[in-house]
Amino acid sequence: MQLTRHTDYAFRLLIDLAARGGERTQIAQVAAAQDISHSHLMKVVNRLVHAGIVDAARGRGGGIRLARDPHDINLADIVRTTEPRCPMVDCGGCKLARRCRLPAVLDRAADAFITTLERFTLADILPPAQERASPSRTAGPAALRANL
Template identity: 50%
Template structure:
């Protein structure tokens, strides 16, 4: 399974904010740190805020920070929130759909994929905050 660039950016933002939980970051700072378009990152940040991962502070001296501790945000939760909930293959028009067991096998694989991601928090994947913050 390949994750979208959108999910990649969402995870990067959360890891970056986890590296310094007491600091407010501007979107421009995070975008510059990762070489990401500010416009694209703005959409990701708005979505993460709407879903309760980030808190935004408006105005002069404002910025973004995690809405809850990085230890309380699982990577699986983020991936589920940012990826479309589409099946790995489209079985709707397949003539084998009635007798094929591939759909079940792929559903099991997807569940296992998310079970592994659920075991990791954003804090764990950003374990070296000194390196993440230095980017």
């Protein structure tokens, strides 16, 4: 399974925002720091704002920041937000579609993938320096490794 660039950018954005510790920043700053297209990142931010994962404010003193603590942002929620319709196989035009059981097997695999992501939060994937800077509610990287 390969996630889209949209999801990759969402994770990079959220990790960057977590490193800023609640300070508002401009989309352009994150785009430059992460070498991401500004217009593409705006689309990612818009989707994450609508999902309540990122907070955005316009005007003087505005910008973006995490809407919740990294411990409260589940990785599965991020993927569900950025990959709302992510079939593992496109059966359109396949002559075997009516007799094939592959889509059902792949759906189960995708469910297992999401179930695994549900066990982790944004805090679990932050680099160690960021983890020390944020209040700890988990055992950190050791817990992450133990859960794998």
